Amino acid sequence: MRGCTSHSAIEAQFGLAPGSVSIAAATWTKALKRSGLTPYRLDAQRGTRTRGRGGRGIAAPATGLPDRLSGFLAAPPELNGLDETELRGWCVDIVRLARRNGYLASTADAIAVYETSILLAGLRSRTRPTPYDFADAAVTCIEKDVVPGRRDVRRLCEILLGGDRVGQVGYEALPPLARDVLERLRPLGLDLEKRTIQRALLDLHADSRLAPCSDLLWMLRYLLPHDALRPIMGERRLGHRSIQESWDVALGRNQRALIELGYEGVTVEQVLEQRLRRVVRGAQATAAGALAAIEDAIRLLDSPRLVDELGARAVELLAAERTVDDAPNVLRRIRRLLAHYRATATALPAWCEAFVAAGYTHYCTLLPSAFVDEQAGVRQVGAMLGFLFSMENLALSLGCDRTQLELAVAQAHPEAPAKVALHWSARHQLGLLPLAELRARCADLLANPLVVPIFPRYLSGFVQALDSVPGLASFVVELMSTAFAQLPDPILLPWLPTLINTLREHGSELVPLLIREAANTFPGTLPALDTWVPPWATTTPAPAPPVVPAGPVVGLLTDHPDSVDAIAALLGCSNPWRRHDQRAGTEVAALLTQHPDSAVAVADLLSARSRIAPSRQD
Structure with a gap:
């Protein structure tokens, strides 16, 4: 068995400050050297063995030696002042190390480190500089601008003052978790105790024994x-596992981390469960973090019990949130989880349904205040609307009320341009704002010279609304094309950088959707662009209804009035039917002129009669 002398491991185990053990060891060695004492060593450390009954031996006490230990322990500690020789040696050595690692250090820097160390010790009410004061002084005086190499000055100070002594622990001395890991990874055929990086190739389809290793x-x-x-x-993601994997394994050089992992539990699965529970139970836990923990539990553990527990906690965290900062992360993760369950399970779990219902109510409650809150960005409000509209069918099936969403949108009165565009998009999705009226409002904005400079913000709001209202993609393409076509260059060119930066900041993931819609709208070749007419620029009048001549149609109705009389009786009309030669001819002609569809259909079916002419006749 090989012993572990890692100072940093001892510091991590007992919660000490970094470097405490190394500094204590250096101080102990210096005190022994100064006082001329010899430390007591055990027999095993001396290399001698004492045999006794049962294999145990007791060293015989030395006789004739003076008792100097009692006096040393009873005496008060000496008040040592500044050890100039020690501090001077530190300053010279740190400059030498800095020059070897690419720093432009000189003797002046050594003098500056020396004086700064004394100054920092005085400011911190210390009689002599400690290694911490020396390290701060070295960083201040030597590390001017950038680190030229791999090591910064603080790391050089750690190396100078002792650093970390790294050893290796034998297999029998490892904690149970570490031994379990080595045993379970044995099918890989690697020497996991080596400190080199080793490549592991896993063909999970050919060798089923490698699946647990993966x-x-x-x-x-x-x-x-x-x-x-x-x-x-x-x-390894939701619903996907690779059939072939390749890994770079370096467990030997990370044995300390593996041993510290053994302090937390007996098996890796137990430690992973504890950490996931700690994520959702901590003081800084959020709903988005809980959903991320659920994804990790599904990917790594595949434990429905743990997933249900984490999901219930995610519902509690979402209901307790008072801000909408994590709304984009919540929307992205819950969509991914819903898609996973719909593809792999017969029904959604209970926690998932509860999360959607709670989120629908929660975001409806916060929506009016989020529209007017300056701290809530356009991405957050767009994510809220995306959650409400994309989860609406599921939420309504779970008992939520759509009136709550309509009231929330009606109570919102935003002032920021991007949020105004989001509000218009939400009203359009709810059927409260027709597309024609929305087009007219945007035309008024382009016609207003005071609004044109901030028009890119409106565009960013519409782009952000594509997540919740994807049907507006063609309208956004139309709006941007109209702006580029109508605005003159002195107005258009100044806000082009603003438009690009706004879209990059607020809608980078939605721009591809806009580009695909534009590719479907614009012609594919350059020559076709010269003769291309935008679909929104063609003002085609509504087709006029065909005029039905009164003669044949009125004659047909009056010659066979039975069906008309039956319909009139059902409608409660008691007026007698009048023939076309009476005064009803004009009234019937006007009625058929206004509503010609049924008459035209009847005329088409009656092929024996002449077709009704499509031109209007008086």
Whole structure:
């Protein structure tokens, strides 16, 4: 068994400040050297063995030696002042190390570090500079602008003052979790105790024994530092598992992290469950973080019990939130989870339905205030509307009331241009604002010279609304094309950078949808663009209804009045039927002229008679 002498591991285990053990060891060594004392060593450290009964031995006390320990322990500590020799040696050595690592340090920097260390110790009410004062002084005086190499000055100070002594623990001395990990990864055929990076190739389709190894590697990837395990090929996401994977494994050089992982539990699964519960139960827990923990539980553990527990906590966190900062993350993650369950399960879990119902009510409540709140951005409000409109059918089936959404939109009175565009889009989606009226409002904005400079903000609001109202994609293309066509260059060119930056900041993920819609609208070749007419520029009048001549139609109705009389009786009309030669001819002609569709259909069916002419006749 090899011993572990890692100072940083001891500091992490007992909660000490970084460097405490190394500083204490250096101080102890210096005190022994100054006082001329010899530390007491055990027999095993001396390399001698004492045999006794049962294999145990007791060292015989030395005789004739003076008792100097009692006096040393009883005496008060000496008040040592500034050790100029020690501090001067530190300053010279740190400058030497800095020059080796690419810093332009000189003797003047050594003098500056020396004086600054004394100054910092005095400011901190210390009689002599400590290694912490020296490290701060070295960083201040030597690390001027950038780090020229891989190591900064603080790391050089750690190396100078002792740093971390790293050892290696044998298999028998490892905690149960670490031994379990090594045993479960044995099918990989690697020497996991080596400190080199090793490549592991997993063909899960050909060798079924490697599937548990793959699951364990992904769990360790979540728990250990990123340089311990690095996937080269393959991924693990919701509903997808790769059939071939390739990993860079460096567990030997990260043995400390693996041992510290053993302090948290007996198995990797237990530690992972504890960490996921800690994520959703912490003081800084959010609904988006809880949904992320649910995704990790599904990907890594596949434990329905744990997922239900985390989901119930996610519902509580969402109902308790008073801001909408995490609305985009919540929307993205719940959509992904819903798609996963709809593809893999026969029904949605109870926590998922409760989350959608609670989110619908929660966002409806916060929507009016979010529209006028300056702290709530356009992305957050757009994500709220995306949640409400995309989850509306599911929420209504779970008992939510659509009137709540209509009232929330009606109570919102935004002033910011982007939020005004979002509000118009929401009203259009609810059927309260027809597309013709929306087009007229945007035309008024383009015609107003005071609004034109901030018109890109309206466009960013409409682009952000594409997530909740995707049917507006063609209208947004029309709006942007109209703006580029109508605005003169002195007005158009100044706000082009504003438009680009606004779209990049607020709607970068929605711009591809806009580009696809524009590709479907505009012609595909350059010559066709010269003769192309935009579909919104063609003002085609509404087709006039065909005029039915009174003669044949009125004659047909009066010759066979039975069906008309039956309909009149059902409608409660008691007036007698009048023939066309009476005064009803003009009235019937006017009625058929206004509503000619049924008459034209009847005439088409009666092929024996002449077709009704489509031109209007008096």
